[in-house]
Amino acid sequence: MxxxxxxxxxxxxxxxxxxxxxxxxxxxxxxxxxxxPTFRGTHDSLWSRFDPMRLATAEAWREDPALVWGWYRWRMQLVRDAQxxxxxxxxxxxxxxxxxxxxxxxxxxxxxxxxxxxxxxxxGSLFALRCFACGRAHAGSLDDYVGGMQRVEPMRCAACGDRIRPGVVWFGEAxxxxxxxxxxxxxxxxxxxxxxxxxxxxxxxxxxxxxxxxxxxxxxxxxxxxxxxxxxxxxxxxxxxxxxxxxxxx
Ligand SMILES: NC(=O)c1ccc[n+]([C@@H]2O[C@H](COP(=O)([O-])OP(=O)(O)OC[C@H]3O[C@@H](n4cnc5c(N)ncnc54)[C@H](O)[C@@H]3O)[C@@H](O)[C@H]2O)c1
Ligand SMILES: [Zn+2]
Structure with a gap:
């Protein structure tokens, strides 16, 4: 050593x-x-064909929230399974x-x-979920994740009904x-x-x-x-x- x-x-x-x-x-x-996995290292996941730079943005979320949420649910599950x-x-x-x-x-x-x-x-933190529109923290637990490469429709905000996003800072955000x-x-x-x-x-x-x-x-x-x-x-x-x-x- x-x-x-x-x-x-x-x-x-x-x-x-x-x-x-x-x-x-x-x-x-x-x-x-x-x-x-790191962002710029080698990925061996099914998601490797997606560019994180294009998934980790508010524009990506607006365009296809279920794709972005599916990617984050996969990442959350990876973290939960890791030590x-x-x-x-x-x-x-x-x-x-x-x-x-x-x-x-x-x-x-x-x-x-x-x-x-x-x-x-x-x-930010993956698990600090909040509403995309009003910013209210999501108090409930995470939805059930079935795994694999798929779109997952995000949960909804109890206050305004908009979609719940991960608590991370996306590219272009402060x-x-x-x-x-x-x-x-x-x-x-x-x-x-x-x-x-x-x-x-x-x-x-x-x-x-x-x-x-x-x-x-x-x-x-x-x-x-x-x-x-x-x-x-x-x-x-x-x-x-x-x-x-x-x-x-x-
Ligand atoms: N685990 C996570 O939370 C996670 C994972 C991927 C990306 N991100 C986010 O992506 C952004 C990417 O920037 P970044 O600079 O953190 O990551 P990066 O992916 O750009 O770079 C990773 C760096 O880690 C080095 N590295 C690889 N294996 C290592 C090891 N075993 N020990 C020490 N160093 C090793 C690489 O040489 C490289 O310089 C970050 O802002 C972060 O928020 C977070
Ligand atoms: Zn809301």
């Missing part, structure tokens, strides 16, 4: 010994080893030892199920204010930022590492592949989340 590279271990020691604060920014790669991996669990343990803020772009709940408190879900301000606060306050499993292509979230760096933090990327952020971080560790993060626990 590879150890944490010396320069990164030293950055972690420096950040925590001096009363510093760690901010962890996670993306879809964080959950890849739990079996949740947090060793990387999720390591972050929960690390947070008990050092001051740590967790900012995720993931819409799954695997950090929470591993025992972490998530400071910001900047792209980020939730409270989550975004928690994320920028954490980025500006931290002395060390760990950027795990994100391609760094989706803004404004992809701007958080640069924000942290401008405010004096050391930024470390943990990702098996080079990304759009690799050139602007202080250290890069080519490791996966489930392999690399537990090494931080010593």
């Amino acid at each position: 590879d150890a944490v590279p010396a320069a990164i271990a030293e950055a972690l020691r420096r950040a925590t010994d001096t009363g510093g604060h760690i901010c962890v920014l996670t993306g879809a790669g964080m959950s890849a080893e739990s079996g949740i 947090p991996n060793a990387g999720h669990r390591a972050l929960a343990t690390l947070a008990q030892r050092v001051p740590l803020s967790l900012v995720t772009q993931n819409v799954d709940d695997l950090h929470e199920r591993a025992g972490s408190l998530v400071d910001a879900h900047v792209h 980020l939730p204010d409270d989550a975004w301000s928690a994320a920028t606060d954490a980025a500006m306050r931290c002395t060390l930022m760990l950027v795990v499993g994100t391609s760094g292509l989706v803004y404004p979230a992809a701007g958080l590492p640069a924000l942290a760096r401008r405010h004096g933090a050391t930024v470390v990327e943990i990702n098996p592949e080079p990304t759009a952020l690799s050139a602007e971080v202080d250290h890069v560790w080519r490791a996966t989340a489930a392999h690399g993060l537990p090494r931080f626990l010593g």
Whole structure:
């Protein structure tokens, strides 16, 4: 097993010994080893012939809500059937030892199920269902999902009768204010930022590492592949989340 590279271990020691604060920014790669496909990785699902960029928009919803809801029901079921991996669990343990803020772009709940408190879900949460028209939170349970690749007619809002949508941020939509301000606060306050499993292509979230760096933090990327952020971080560790993060626990 590879150890944490010396320069990164030293950055972690420096950040925590001096009363510093760690901010962890996670993306879809964080959950890849739990079996949740990333957007830009390889999919082996039946849905792979659909482009998420064209399903995860309000326009797609207006055009064919049953197609979009069917895709999200499939994703929700994948998440429900998945378990947090060793990387999720390591972050929960690390947070008990050092001051740590967790900012995720993931819409799954695997950090929470591993025992972490998530400071910001900047792209929302799959299961925070709300009405497409009036925004009211959906209080009822999820509809029964039969599985497979099919259209599923969305549930209806008890208040206005419009369709219930997933609680995610679609392309072209604004980020939730409270989550975004928690994320920028954490980025500006931290002395060390760990950027795990994100391609760094989706803004404004992809701007958080640069924000942290401008405010004096050391930024470390943990990702098996080079990304759009690799050139602007202080250290890069080519490791996966489930392999690399537990090494931080010593
Ligand atoms: N699990 C989820 O909630 C989920 C899944 C897919 C997409 N999304 C959404 O899609 C958007 C896509 O952006 P993104 O940057 O998060 O994902 P992305 O799909 O664009 O990039 C995934 C990144 O993870 C890396 N990666 C793959 N396997 C890894 C592993 N085992 N360990 C560490 N890194 C690994 C890849 O090299 C890549 O850089 C996000 O905003 C997110 O909301 C969420
Ligand atoms: Zn409504």
